[in-house]
Amino acid sequence: MSRAFARRFEVATTGRDQMLDVTRQVREVVQASGIRDGLVCVFVAHSTAALSVSEYEPGLVQDIRITAERLAAEHADYAHNRLNADDNAHSHLRSLVIGPSVTVPLVDGALTLGTWQRIVLLDFDTHPRTRTLWVQVLGE
DSSP states (O other), rough: OOEEEEEEEEEEEEESSSEEEOOHHHHHHHHOOOSSSEEEEEEEEEETEEEEEOOOHHHHHHHHHHHHHHHSTSOOOOOHHHHHHHSSSHHHHHHHOOOSSSEEEEEEEEEEOTTTTTEEEEOOSSSEEEEEEEEEEEEE
């Protein structure tokens, strides 16, 4: 019989293209669910942050800043900034391209991540924030 279990957790971030490994927190939710086989969906409830699966090592943590700038330059002329007297259009665009969620298969109680893969939160906003992440585990 299939079940669903959901829980949220918060992460303090500094913004400015910060990459954080949230795999440990996701695993804690999976363990609390008691579900052994199914799918794990992780969702960040903010429009200037994104989630992905990536290796988490110092070089990539630095490289995300370079890549994000190429994706949506911080100081370009964006309508969002002009119309809203804001400074974070690039943050919204970066998040939009990468996306707010990841789904990982759950097999025998374990996330099926590769050897070096981690679930990473990317915070593209221009200032520190507290980010809310939802984890939903579906299965049996």
